[in-house]
Amino acid sequence: MTQNLAQEAQLKSYQKRLKDDINSIVENYTKILQMVRTDADTPVSGSETQATSYEMCCRAANMCRAAESMLKLIWDIKQFLIINDFPLINDSISKKVADNMINVADIDHKLINLRDEIANELYELEDEYYNSLIK
Incomplete structure (x- = not known):
């Protein structure tokens, strides 16, 4: 009984991690796409370009971090299945x-x-x- 509850809690933890990682990737990707859109009539200063570039790099790093977290999650799920099968x-x-x-x-x-x-x-x-x- 206790083992089943522990397994269910572990599976819910995996689901939460997966949802968080996917949301992070989607959110950062949409923010990058929003930053790329600019009006051709509006002049852009160098400091704004640098700030946008830095923010894009940070968001890309966040996406990579979330992808690595998903790879770790896959490894954890495989290990969970091997141990509990x-x-x-x-x-x-x-x-x-x-x-x-x-x-x-x-x-x-x-x-x-x-x-x-x-x-x-x-x-x-x-x-x-x-x-x-x-x-």
Whole structure:
């Protein structure tokens, strides 16, 4: 019960982070587009151009920061799914066990065949040895 509540809280946290990052990207992008629009008739001073350029750089940096945050969020979600995906983990373990059991059976079969071959060779060698001493 407590684990389900913790998982739900974690998922809500992921949703909030995603919404915040998307809103940040959209807001900064629209502000940059608004700054680009100027009237051709209005003269623009150098200091205004520099201020606008600086603000655009800051907003672009904010967009990059939000994009990096979204990449971190994706990594966190993948980690969350890997850690909390017990059916997948159990299936993987069951498959590995089945594969190992097949390998064990195959190795046992090869060892039995090898034992039989060695026993046959040993029998033939003993027979040859004891027959050669008698003569």
